[in-house]
Amino acid sequence: SxxxxxxxxxxxxQRGTSLTIQCQVDxxxxxxxxxxxxxxxxLTLIATANQGSEATYESGFVIDKFPISRPNLTFSTxxxxxxxxxxxxxxxxxxxxxxxxxxxYFGPGTRLTVT
Amino acid sequence: AQTVTQSQPEMSVQEAETVTLSCTYDTSESDYYLFWYKQPPSRQMILVIRQEAYKQQNATENRFSVNFQKAAKSFSLKISDSQLGDAAMYFCAYRPETSGSRLTFGEGTQLTVNP
Known part of the structure; x- marks a missing residue:
């Protein structure tokens, strides 16, 4: 695992702001x-993060709303x-x-509340 | 498109008893994988058990076992000797052999274990 x-x-x-979530693998x-x-x-899949290229988004999710980075094989945002x-x-x-x-395998999750 | 259906939104079981959670799926693929995940209130998704479709033998992991019926497209989870720590949301998930690891989840079954 x-x-x-x-x-x-x-x-x-607060509404109108942005949040970046980090994911690190050992x-x-x-x-x-x-x-x-x-x-x-x-659970609904947003996107697959591809190392060195743009993420692949599922229907209903767009890059402008959910930009994803994957600079290497152990990290994504x-x-x-x-x-x-x-x-x-x-x-x-x-x-x-x-x-x-x-x-x-899954990370522990990020609970986001937008007010 | 593949779909996964869990027809029991909630189930309950007495401690030390046995409970079975149901899952059916729809696919035209012949090679695929099936999983049960557990999500306790901590929200961590924990892989409970997995089954390869090409294997006729049902998977078993300690107190957890599955009844895999490929022709019926059914994949139920049996929990024996239920413990208080088994209380959680349980998700059935499907992954075709060729999809690039994308998982499709069922709606989940909330399991309550009564002392």
Missing amino acids: AVISQKPSRDIC SQVTMMFWYRQQPGQS LTVSNMSPEDSSIYLCSVAGQGFSYEQ
């Missing part, structure tokens, strides 16, 4: 993903831009590949 950390663990932000991984979990709901109360969610980073076969 992998040890994954996320910063911050939680934040309360080993090199092939794939990194960002998920959103709205209150009381399941997700920015939630121009936030509104509807962005209040848990944001989770996950990793796959590079030695853990087909399994996918």
Whole structure:
């Protein structure tokens, strides 16, 4: 498995501002993903963070709203831009590949509240 | 598109008893993987058990086992000797062999363990 950390663990932000969430893994991984979990709901994939190239976004998510960086094989950031109360969610980073076969592991999540 | 359905939003079990959580999925793929994840109130997603579709033998991890019925596209989780620490939201997830590790999650089942 992998040890994954996320910063911050939680934040309360004002509408119209932006927040950058960091994801750090203790080993090199092939794939990194960002998920959103709205209150009381399941997980929805936002995008796949590709090392050295633009992220691949799922339907309904756009780069201007959720810019993602992945400068190397152990680190990624997700920015939630121009936030509104509807962005209040848990944001989770996950990793796959590079030695853990087909399994996918998750970070502890970032709980975001937008007021 | 693949879909995953968990028809039981909530389940409860007495401590030390056995409970089964249901999951069905829809796919046209022949090779894929199935997972059960546990999410306690801490919100950390924990991988409980995994099953490769090409394996006929049901996966087992200590008190957790699955009943994988490929023809019926059913993947249920059995928890034996339930413990208070098993109380959590449980998500069933599907990943096709060729997708690049993208997971599709069910809606989740909230499990309560009564002392």
